[in-house]
Amino acid sequence: MRTARYALAISALLSAAGASAQVQPPPVGGQPAPPPAAPAPAPPTPTATESVPYGAGMKVPLSPDGSKYLRFITWHQVWTRYTENNTGTLRAPNKPQSDQIDFALRRSRFIVLSQLNPRFLVYTHIGINNQTAVSGGVAPATDAKKPQLFVHEAVVEYKVNKYLNLGAGMHYQNGLSRMTRSSTINYLTLDAPLTNWPTIEAIDQFVRGIGVYGKGRIGKLDYVLSVNESFLTNQTGALSTPLGLGTTVGTGATAVNTGTNTAQYNPQGTDHVYQGYFSYEFLDQEANLLPFNVGTYLGTKRVFNIGAGFFYNNDGMVSRPTSSIVNGSQIADPNNIQTTKSDIALFSADVFFDTPINKETGTAFTLYGVYYNYNMGPNHVRFIGASNPGYGTDVRRGNAVPHSGTGNVGYLQAGYLLPTNLLGPKLRVQPYASHLLANYEGLRRSNGETRNVNIFDAGANFYIDGHNAKFTLNYRARPDFTNINNLNYRPEITLQTQVSL
Numbered sequence: 001m002r003t004a005r006y007a008l009a010i011s012a013l014l015s016a017a018g019a020s021a022q023v024q025p026p027p028v029g030g031q032p033a034p035p036p037a038a039p040a041p042a043p044p045t046p047t048a049t050e051s052v053p054y055g056a057g058m059k060v061p062l063s064p065d066g067s068k069y070l071r072f073i074t075w076h077q078v079w080t081r082y083t084e085n086n087t088g089t090l091r092a093p094n095k096p097q098s099d100q101i102d103f104a105l106r107r108s109r110f111i112v113l114s115q116l117n118p119r120f121l122v123y124t125h126i127g128i129n130n131q132t133a134v135s136g137g138v139a140p141a142t143d144a145k146k147p148q149l150f151v152h153e154a155v156v157e158y159k160v161n162k163y164l165n166l167g168a169g170m171h172y173q174n175g176l177s178r179m180t181r182s183s184t185i186n187y188l189t190l191d192a193p194l195t196n197w198p199t200i201e202a203i204d205q206f207v208r209g210i211g212v213y214g215k216g217r218i219g220k221l222d223y224v225l226s227v228n229e230s231f232l233t234n235q236t237g238a239l240s241t242p243l244g245l246g247t248t249v250g251t252g253a254t255a256v257n258t259g260t261n262t263a264q265y266n267p268q269g270t271d272h273v274y275q276g277y278f279s280y281e282f283l284d285q286e287a288n289l290l291p292f293n294v295g296t297y298l299g300t301k302r303v304f305n306i307g308a309g310f311f312y313n314n315d316g317m318v319s320r321p322t323s324s325i326v327n328g329s330q331i332a333d334p335n336n337i338q339t340t341k342s343d344i345a346l347f348s349a350d351v352f353f354d355t356p357i358n359k360e361t362g363t364a365f366t367l368y369g370v371y372y373n374y375n376m377g378p379n380h381v382r383f384i385g386a387s388n389p390g391y392g393t394d395v396r397r398g399n400a401v402p403h404s405g406t407g408n409v410g411y412l413q414a415g416y417l418l419p420t421n422l423l424g425p426k427l428r429v430q431p432y433a434s435h436l437l438a439n440y441e442g443l444r445r446s447n448g449e450t451r452n453v454n455i456f457d458a459g460a461n462f463y464i465d466g467h468n469a470k471f472t473l474n475y476r477a478r479p480d481f482t483n484i485n486n487l488n489y490r491p492e493i494t495l496q497t498q499v500s501l
Helices: 002-022
Strands: 058-061 069-084 090-092 099-117 120-131 150-161 164-171 209-218 221-228 246-249 256-259 273-281 303-319 325-327 340-358 363-375 381-384 401-405 407-417 428-440 453-463 469-480 488-500
Touching: 401 428, 401 453, 401 469
Parallel strands: none
Antiparallel strands: 058 069, 069 099, 069 488, 099 120, 120 150, 150 164, 164 209, 209 221, 221 273, 246 256, 256 325, 273 303, 303 340, 340 363, 363 407, 381 401, 407 428, 428 453, 453 469, 469 488
16 A cells, blocks of 8 residues: 555656646746747748659669669650652552641550569560551551551570670661661651661561670670571562563563563572671760660760671572573473572661760750662662552552662761750750762663662751650651652651650
């Protein structure tokens, strides 16, 4: 009992002490008590700020230090354009059309890549390209619906040491030139000139090949070498046999077929493709984890590179000289007609310069120039039009231009990033221009003289959030080679909307 009374007494004393501590004594001298303190101000409302760069994009760390990760990259490029078509273009079966405004899904892509170990990389790239209302579908030349979602890249890579990485699979580690291995997200101009991919969809899968590669950097020298399978060309119709390498006059027993001395892709070509590209980086080093060279850095780097590359495929082309004349039983059995094989031997040299001009105002300058020497057999010329708005299989339809062939090509582009606040705090503007000049031995007028290919582009990029959100407005003056003796230039105006994450 006594212990309990002591505990109660001590508790009462502590309570009294606590209560007295909370009572303020009256002010000395009868002065009034000070007013209560003002309440603390509410925290300021955060103001909106500019979005930060996406950096690595959508990246999921799989380890505390982020060295193991899963990364996602996706982008869409949508075209709205006016095109004056090449002569004789059909917009639908039996419907000639001189021009139109149309819409196209130029690219829709998705990449997943991961590093579960600093030495190992695995990535997959899928997507579609060039879907219009009249082409780009399951049967690309005649059907626009349900384009084929296909694998662009499926790659595994191992880092041997700091100088060498080895990889295998369906890959984009191309040789030849910087533009041949370019990223499609950050072009300076609307798009690539396309001649930088001379064998696209002929002996490759949309510029990719199945094979092995080695890449790396030794000091300031960046390099890549690869060996790929040569895809079968799957030539159909006349070009599937040697008879299609000539022209036939007469019918029946009097028919005579004479070689045209014009090379086409060899439908029996199965030799490997060897290619490589070497680039010396004089200023800032560029990232080389993925094989996507940047088109313009928007003033974030100072880059000056000089490069050179090659592409070689033995017996990749086939032709028949004009001295090859067959008739009668030979025409009936065309597979025994003698042909001439030619190698595909391509070479390039290029230069890339990108630098900030004034860091305070945000101005920058970009320049790229490349020279190609193409050897693809006698008189070879191929026509291609990006997201072609023409219907059918005529190679010169729609917006098609001479894309590649035996001869020489020069391409130059330049752009200038204007000051930051020229059109407000969010929008950046980058005007640009480019010129392609090509001379292919197979483009000859009736008098035998070769006719040069000149393609002019001019426009501007409007950046809302760098390359992650931008518009590109482009004007093209395009030569119409329907009648090589009377060349006309057709206008093409394209607005591209791009969002990439």
